[in-house]
Structures are given as C-alpha cells and as structure tokens.
Amino acid sequence: MHPVPAAEAVWSRHGGRRHALRLLLGVALFAVLTLLLVNAFRTGDFEQTAEKVIGGVMTCGCALLCLGCAYAAATLPRRAHLLPGVAVDATGVWWLREGRLQVTLWDEIGGVGVGYLRAPRLSDSLRIKENYALEVYLRHERPDLAAWHVDEPPQGPRLRYVLLAGGDRRALETAVGRFAPGRWIGEYERRWTRLGPLGK
Template identity: 30%
Template sequence: MLFILMALLFSIPVVGTWRTRRWVMAFDATGFWWIRRKEIALIPWESLAGVGIYCTHRTFTVELCPRDEIDRDDPLLWGFVRDTEPLRPGLPRLRYRIGLPHSFKPYEKALRQWAPELWFGRVVQPLSYAGQPDRAGHRERMARRQEG
C-alpha cells in the first residue's frame, strides 16, 4: 500500500478532486487511479483498448474502453460503467465514463502522455450521450450476490 501511495505522489501529472465527495482521480505510467478515502481502484493501461474524451458544448467525459469484460459492480467504479456501442468491433459494450468537473485540457494532456498508443482523440457527442449508471441493475445484482 505504501508503494502505491509513493508512486502516486511522484508520478501524477493530473489530479482532479471532487471535494464534496472526497474522491480523487489520477493518471500515471501504471494507469487510471480512482481514490475515495482509504479505497483505491486501478485500471491499468494494458487492460484498455482505447482512451479518449467525449464532449458536448459544456460536458466532457474521460472514456476508458476495456479490452475485455469488466466488473460492472466494482465497489468504487460501478457508477462510471456505461453500456454503449464499443469503440470498435470485437470489444465489450461496457466502458468507464468519468465526468470531468472542469476543463478537459489537463486530462487530455495526461491521457496523451501516459497512454499515447490508446488515445483515440476528442469526440463530439449528442447532448444525451452521457447516460446514467444502471442503479436498479446494480442493486439487483448486489442483492443476488448477498443471497448466493
């Protein structure tokens, strides 16, 4: 755990903080980090098939497109999972979509720096693209897990 914290301290070019929720988003040579209090989730770059930024006039999201299936009920990441058309044929429909609290430029710079081979660019989307997490489905799947 100490190694992870040290790595984060020395290699993060961009950190976005959602102070009201006490969440931190970070990028480094290892991948994408999502930190909430003492909980940490890492999505390694090698697990992804593409990264980019989707946008409308005022909304920007980081898109993390996995190579393989993901756990749609991960305790920290489930709220970012979206079921949408894959980046390209043969990839899973599920992806991570993380809303950006302010300017996309530092995030774009970080993604291009740490994952240039995965970068698919900035893509303009219709206003309705962002979607919502599958809250009802998440509750049902978690209830089944607790029963079984």
C-alpha cells in the same frame, strides 16, 4: 504496482481548489444580487403587486442560492476525500470514490478519450460542446469498477468520469500522451442524456 498514484500523477478532483473558488464566486454573486433586490424593495422600485411578488421570489431565490453555495464551500474541505476523482500516471488510470482507490493498468486499457454532449437546440449553429467526461475503454470487463461503467451506443461500454472543471481535459490528455503514447483517441460526441452533468 504502486498502492497509490505516483507523485507525478495528473489529477482531476471534484473537491479541488477550482471547485471551492467557483463556490465562493457563487456566494459573492448571489449575495450581491440579493442585496440589490433588497435595496430595490427598500427604495420602492417595486410599486405594483405583481412586481413585488416577482421581486420577492427572486430575492428569496438568490438568498437561498447564496446560502447553498456558502454551505457547500464551508463543508467542502470536510467532504473532499469522499468526492470522486481520477488520476493518470505511469501505472494506469486511478479511480477515487468515497476514499477508495482503484486502478486500471495500461495493459487493460484499449483507449482513453474525452466524450462531450451537444444539447438539443432549435438551431444546429447554437449547439455547443458541454458536459465533458474522461472515458476509458477496457480490453476486458472489470466488475469491481461497476460504479464507473456506462454502455451507450455508438462507442459501447467504458468507464466514465465527469469533468466538472473542463480545463482538466487538456492536462489529462497530456498525461495520457506522456505515460501511454498511442492510447489517446481524442474528443468525440457521446449520446445526449437528460440526466445532467453528473448523470451517466
């Protein structure tokens, strides 16, 4: 067994380039919106008191979001090694959290799939797939991987890694098919939770 994932391992990282790019796009978007709102104040587009209050709240909100995205983008390289990640290779599925790597061997894994949520909506036709997560079903309990463990009906106990970059699921599916044919169980809807995209 290798102490680290093999060179051909397929990774999904919460601190990868795609996330940095999204943060930089957030900086650009909120900076433009802030400038537009400031310009609206300068040119007198907000005339009534209510308009000025609403415009001021929106300007402050956009400015704070711009600063938040800029701060996250600036500190991402320093924090990237602490952010969670998952890798798939010929050995098994690797779990990275706070710089610590752990592996589940293919012999320990009964199946691997991607669960998604459908948020409650007024109309079923408006319910879309979101909050994708790689889920690994173990043949036996692994107390050392408790930080990744979830137990929700109907699928039961499993290890979960939330995919912030939705496109990663196709690459991970291909990797499971390549390294462990027959372990891929597909995509399925999991129980809705109000804890958000990073919640369990």
